Amino acid sequence: MAKKQKTFRPKPRLPKGLRDIRADEIGAMTNMLARLREIYELYGFEALETPAFEYSECLGKFLPDQDRPNAGVFSFEEDEDGEWVSLRYDLTAPLARFVAANYDELPKPFRRYQTGHVWRNEKPGPGRFRQFTQFDADSVGADSVAADAELAMLGADSLEHLGLKRGDYLINMNNRKILDGVLESAGIDPVAEENASQRLTVLRAIDKLDRLGEEGVTYLLGEGRKDESGDFTKGANLAPAQIDKFLVYLRAGNEARGDVLGALEPLVSESPSGREGLAELREIDDLLEAGSFKADRVRFDPTIVRGLDYYTGPVMEAELTFETKNEEGEMVRFGSLGGGGRYDGLVARFKGQPVPATGFSIGVSRAYAALEALGKLEADKRNAPVVVLVMDQEQKGRYQAMVQSLRGAGIKSELYLGSSGMRAQLKYADRRAASLVVIEGEDEQAEGKVTIKDLDVGSELSKEITDNKEWRESRAAQKTVGADDLISTVKEMLAARNTDQEQSA
RNA sequence: GCCGCCUUAGCUCAGUUGGUUAGAGCGCUUGAUUGUGGAUCAAGAGGUCCCCCGUUCGAUUCGGGGAGGUGGUACCA
Incomplete structure (x- = not known):
């Protein structure tokens, strides 16, 4: 009896977290990128393109785990010389490499914008893919926080130019130095190596206020917290008095910028770095006011925590202020549409001397999803x-x-x-x-x-x-x-x- | 990464208390209505019931493992 011949037929499938993009989305995306480009150029940034992958060591010390180049990033070893290369996971690391390599011939500050795909080898989620598009603007070599203020304004203008209405979004700013300040005044050394993990736990807890509320954060600052799935997250084991200090900090609010600064002042003024951070935000506030960017567009939010190993000064995050429903009528959270901040240490990796820099990045794919949910992307017939x-x-x-x-x-x-x-x-x-x-x-x-x-x-x-x-x-x-x-x-x-x-x- | 749930036709889902031909609706293809996308009618195509291993005379169904998806959580440059 003849056996049935089995022909191997591959399933036409994609690796997880990747997707095909069809004409209507390409059209909408092209329009969005063109609009963003208009704003970025209007602000006087110049274009730059860098390759999709680079030597792993150039992308960096910001890999989650240096011993395993494949964690978090996609990497492979080049046959001929055994060097590791990695797909870029953002546009900032390649910029740092570019600036370091061309430092002497670049105008300083060097202001460039860049868009392209980036790749991250991590768990995909709704609206979260392993290949996605970012659109970045960065100023390298500017130590004044005027550069940071400008990026906040650029972020706000960009989102509006994409079709978001004022009030649909907010740029929330904070300052890494203020976080250090409140740590210090709560008796936690913001620099010492030995309590690095406690410090991280505290800061991450602060970041979660919007999701877990004061109660959840209190647990995380103390003994830890068990979530609905039964998973236990270790806490920072702070004393009640310390926890109270942070709770007061969390209540500093995020409405009027001046009020936030006023509320923060007594909390961080004992700390030199806190005072510095406050002064920076004050200057940013002045500049925003001068540009007529009110608190309906850019706010100060002490709970913004980003890239702890990375950012050194002002940080910001763009968020949507409304909730939307998916096809099944469930509430969908869109996470942040973009973010950025000051990273004075990045270029120094290459140069040995500090080069101040600050940047802002829009997650174009996510912004697309948001606009789609808002019905701002009607098909253009x-x-x-x-x-x-x-x-x-x-x-x-x-x-x-x-x-x-x-x-x-x-x-x-x-x-x-x-x-x-x-x-x-x-x-x-x-x-x-x-x-x-x-x-x-x-x-x-x-x-x-x-x-x-x-x-x-x-x-x-x-x-x-x-x-x-x-x-x-x-x-x-x-x-x-x-x-x-x-x-x-x-x-x-x-x-x-x-x-x-x-x-x- | 961790915990839970899910995976049957292109899509949404029935179903098989373990048994020979696995179904529906929608969609798709072809045809009818003398050269008109909608509606109607008729016919048809399409499935390793996610994968592997095990139990069994027999597994789409039961057990173990894996993958993918999804929700929460962790991480997030």
Whole structure:
């Protein structure tokens, strides 16, 4: 008995956390990137591109675990020389390398923007992928916090230029030095190696106020906390008096910037670094006021904690202020749309001398998801193609010539390239979301005419018709004109569609 | 990473108390309605019931392991 031959058929699947992106999203994404580019250039940043991967050692000491280059980042060893290279996990590390390599010839401060894919080898989640797009602006070589203030303004302007309304988003700022200050005044050394882990635990607890509330944070500052899944998170084991200090800090609020500064002052003023951080935020506040960026756009929020090994001064995070629901009606949290801060130590890795730098990054993929949820990404039908039907397969040349003349007139158009009948061709055009269909069958040809049908209008009309005969005979939403008028009629009908589109938009 | 839940047709999901031909709705393909995408009617295609190992005469169903997804948590440059 013959055995069934087993042919290996790979499943057409993607590695987890990766996805294909289709035309509508590419279109929307292209628009978003163009808008961001406008703002970044308006602010005077210059463009830069760097490669997708670099030597692992250049990307850095900020790998989570230096012994295993594959943790967190995608890395591979080059055959010929055994050197490790890694896909970039952000655009800042490559910038630091670029600046260090070209330091002497760059204008300082060096202000550049950059966009591209970055990759992270970690657990994907909803709206969180292993390949995604960032859009960054950074000032390298500027030690004044004016650079940080500028990035906050750029962040706010960028989000609005993408279509978010004022009030839909906030840029929340804090300062690493203030966090150090409050640690110090609670009796925790902000620098000493031996309590590094306790320090991290405390700061991470502060970061979680928005999710866990004061109660959860209190547990995390004390003995620890057990979550709903039964998992236990170790706490910082602080004394009650210390915990109280942090609770007061958390209540410093985030409404008016001046009030926040006022509330923080008594908490951190005993600490030199706290005083410094406060002074920096005060200066940033002045600059924001001077630029008319009020607290409805940029706030101070003492609970913002970011990149603890990384950021050295002001830090900021862009967040959405509203909640949305997914298809199943569940509440969705979008996390932050972007963030940044001052990283005075990054370039120093290469140079040995400190080079102050600060940056801001927008997570474009996540911003896209947010705009989509907000319904700000209605499909743009103005770009839909005209499809020329092939009514007689023997005369393809005639139809090709029509397509050619449409294209010559700058009209996006295509010849139906399949071999099916008219019905299937219209179905194809429908699914392509075509705008118009050009029909030249026997009848038209005999009279030297062409028929042009508007698919959107047709589908509107079909809703009111239940009788097939009527539907077919009404020849809904189409015009028959002299063949010479093809181009002008198509242009007219497209123009009519476009004004409809604009009115409804 | 840790804890829970899920995985059957392209999609959403039934179902098999372990038994021979595994179903529905929608979608898809083709056809009918003399050259019109909707509606209707007819026919058809499409499944290693996530994968591997085990128990069993027999596993899509039971057990173990794994993968993927999902929710929470941790981490997040």
